[in-house]
Amino acid sequence: MAVGVAQAAIETHGLRRVFKTRKQVVEAVAGVDLTVRPGEIFGFLGPNGAGKTTTLRMLATLLPPSGGTAKVAGCDLRTQPDRVRELIGYVSQAGGSDYEVVGRFELVFQGRLYGMSADAATRRAAELIEMLELEVCADRTVKTYSGGQKRRLDIGLGLVHNPQLLFLDEPTTGLDPQSRARVWDEVRRMHDRGTTVFLTTHYLDEADALCDRVAIIDYGKIVAEGTPEELKRAVAGDVVTLSVAGAPQAALDVLQAQPYVREASIEDGTVRLYVDRGEVAMPAILRQLDASGLQLLTIGLHRPSLDDVFLRKTGRSLREAAA
Amino acid sequence: MKLLRDTWLVFGRYFWIFIHNPAWVVIGVVQPLLYLLLFAPLLKQIQSTPGFPRGGAYNVFVPGLLVQLGLFGAAGVGFSLIAELRMGVIERLRVTPVSRVALLLGRALRDVFSILVQSLILILLALPFGLSVNFIGVVVVLLLIALIGLLTASVAYAVALWTRSENSYAPIIFTATLPILLLSGVLLPLTFAPQWLRNIAAANPLSYAVEAARAVFLAHLSDPSVVKGVVIMAVLCLISVVIGARAFGRAVA
Numbered sequence: 001m002a003v004g005v006a007q008a009a010i011e012t013h014g015l016r017r018v019f020k021t022r023k024q025v026v027e028a029v030a031g032v033d034l035t036v037r038p039g040e041i042f043g044f045l046g047p048n049g050a051g052k053t054t055t056l057r058m059l060a061t062l063l064p065p066s067g068g069t070a071k072v073a074g075c076d077l078r079t080q081p082d083r084v085r086e087l088i089g090y091v092s093q094a095g096g097s098d099y100e101v102v103g104r105f106e107l108v109f110q111g112r113l114y115g116m117s118a119d120a121a122t123r124r125a126a127e128l129i130e131m132l133e134l135e136v137c138a139d140r141t142v143k144t145y146s147g148g149q150k151r152r153l154d155i156g157l158g159l160v161h162n163p164q165l166l167f168l169d170e171p172t173t174g175l176d177p178q179s180r181a182r183v184w185d186e187v188r189r190m191h192d193r194g195t196t197v198f199l200t201t202h203y204l205d206e207a208d209a210l211c212d213r214v215a216i217i218d219y220g221k222i223v224a225e226g227t228p229e230e231l232k233r234a235v236a237g238d239v240v241t242l243s244v245a246g247a248p249q250a251a252l253d254v255l256q257a258q259p260y261v262r263e264a265s266i267e268d269g270t271v272r273l274y275v276d277r278g279e280v281a282m283p284a285i286l287r288q289l290d291a292s293g294l295q296l297l298t299i300g301l302h303r304p305s306l307d308d309v310f311l312r313k314t315g316r317s318l319r320e321a322a323a
Numbered sequence: 324m325k326l327l328r329d330t331w332l333v334f335g336r337y338f339w340i341f342i343h344n345p346a347w348v349v350i351g352v353v354q355p356l357l358y359l360l361l362f363a364p365l366l367k368q369i370q371s372t373p374g375f376p377r378g379g380a381y382n383v384f385v386p387g388l389l390v391q392l393g394l395f396g397a398a399g400v401g402f403s404l405i406a407e408l409r410m411g412v413i414e415r416l417r418v419t420p421v422s423r424v425a426l427l428l429g430r431a432l433r434d435v436f437s438i439l440v441q442s443l444i445l446i447l448l449a450l451p452f453g454l455s456v457n458f459i460g461v462v463v464v465l466l467l468i469a470l471i472g473l474l475t476a477s478v479a480y481a482v483a484l485w486t487r488s489e490n491s492y493a494p495i496i497f498t499a500t501l502p503i504l505l506l507s508g509v510l511l512p513l514t515f516a517p518q519w520l521r522n523i524a525a526a527n528p529l530s531y532a533v534e535a536a537r538a539v540f541l542a543h544l545s546d547p548s549v550v551k552g553v554v555i556m557a558v559l560c561l562i563s564v565v566i567g568a569r570a571f572g573r574a575v576a
Binding site for chain 1: 344
């Protein structure tokens with residue numbers, strides 16, 4: 001890798017974007033500070049309309065920021081957009097391939113746009129077709145592709161010039177589980193080759209499984225940033241879920257008052273407790289319920305999910321927010 | 324150099340798409356033929372009417388038809404661009420270092436190319452009907468039509484990029500092109516028109532193009548209206564290319 005470890009792949013300070021409509025001014029991105037390290041898979045997590053795509057489009061030179069500064073692949077976004085374009089790849093939500101065009105043609109054309117000779121672009125297209133396992137459909141028009149094939153071609157279009165940084169906007173939205181797993185594999189392979197990947201998603205499991213680090217954005221602001229592990233640990237410790245015979249409210253009332261319970265709620269008839277250390281809290285919970293004469297039916301100990309993180313940071317569940 | 328290379332590449336892409344869609348190629352040939360077969364015969368009766376320019380019905384009618392081809396052939400090109408916006412194609416191209424001018428020019432020149440092929444077919448088909456032209460005249464008229472096509476295509480693409488939807492694009496384009504066409508004397512010479520209509524037409528740049536094309540086909544190549552028409556179209560063309568390229572460069576939300 002030509003990029004030094006000291007230099008960030010992306011660095012933004014107070015990045016803002018305002019959209020003016022006839023009636024009002026909407027601040028879609030309200031001052032984002034981000035640092036993405038070279039070679040990592042960075043996940044940008046948030047509900048629809050949180051500002052994920054707007055941030056991504058600014059970083060990919062498609063949208064001029066209303067304020068703030070950003071360096072992408074070591075180049076200033078404002079003064080060197082052409083240089084940035086040479087170093088990054090970008091795959092939008094819509095994809096980018098034309099239904100009426102043959103896949104291989106798209107790949108060759110894309111390579112030519114990055115200055116490759118016809119020969120070099122043809123070779124590179126063949127390489128990508130093999131790498132992304134598109135041999136069966138490469139010489140057909142894109143409208144005949146399955147969802148997974150099209151998505152892989154779109155990713156191939158973003159990889160033609162071997163970018164050091166690749167932006168993926170919701171790369172698995174709308175895909176079946178199998179195609180999703182394929183895309184994840186592709187992203188991991190890029191990671192293994194040293195490519196920095198910046199992806200947006202509203203799937204928590206995706207961020208959790210794929211990303212080295214995650215930033216959560218809501219209403220145009222970053223509300224949390226770190227590795228998925230760090231975020232989960234910092235927010236909630238552990239989650240204990242339990243059910244009792246009779247109304248769960250009685251158990252909630254008893255347990256809520258205990259010093260080791262940070263927060264408690266009832267979800268679908270199950271009591272949900274956030275505790276610092278689950279293995280210590282569990283015996284205490286059992287004793288407490290016994291002493292109160294409540295009959296325990298089930299009990300479970302969970303690591304908190306990123307949804308718990310989101311819930312704690314924003315006061316609502318990501319699943320509700322995304323719906 | 325980069326601009327030329329990029330324009331050539333973009334042209335090549337859209338040319339490929341065009342020739343792989345046989346329907347467009349067929350329509351391109353059939354349309355001018357229909358005009359000649361179904362409309363031109365009406366002119367036989369009119370040409371003896373006072374006010375109708377001398378030089379034969381086809382030498383009066385075909386130049387107007389060619390200008391119309393330039394205008395209508397390019398007015399609808401925004402539809403394909405809107406479809407591409409939706410598929411993310413334009414965004415994908417804009418994120419590469421490709422020249423923004425080339426993004427417009429490459430595809431607009433492809434549109435001009437098909438208009439010129441259609442024009443040539445039209446001229447050739449009209450010859451047996453009694454059209455008389457010389458080689459230089461054809462070249463000058465094709466240049467004029469190319470300018471009209473490039474001008475119209477650039478404006479059409481800019482409108483498509485601004486509106487981003489067929490439902491806004493179609494009314495704007497069709498509301499604009501019809502009066503422009505009618506006020507240019509394309510179908511029948513403005514010599515038939517009452518004074519007030521001629522006054523409005525004088526403000527319509529396209530009427531100068533029609534006048535120039537007609538002058539060429541009526542064998543007045545040295546007529547000042549020829550240079551006037553070409554210069555007016557060339558200047559407007561340049562302005563519209565700048566506007567169109569800016570629309571491609573500008574961020575589209």
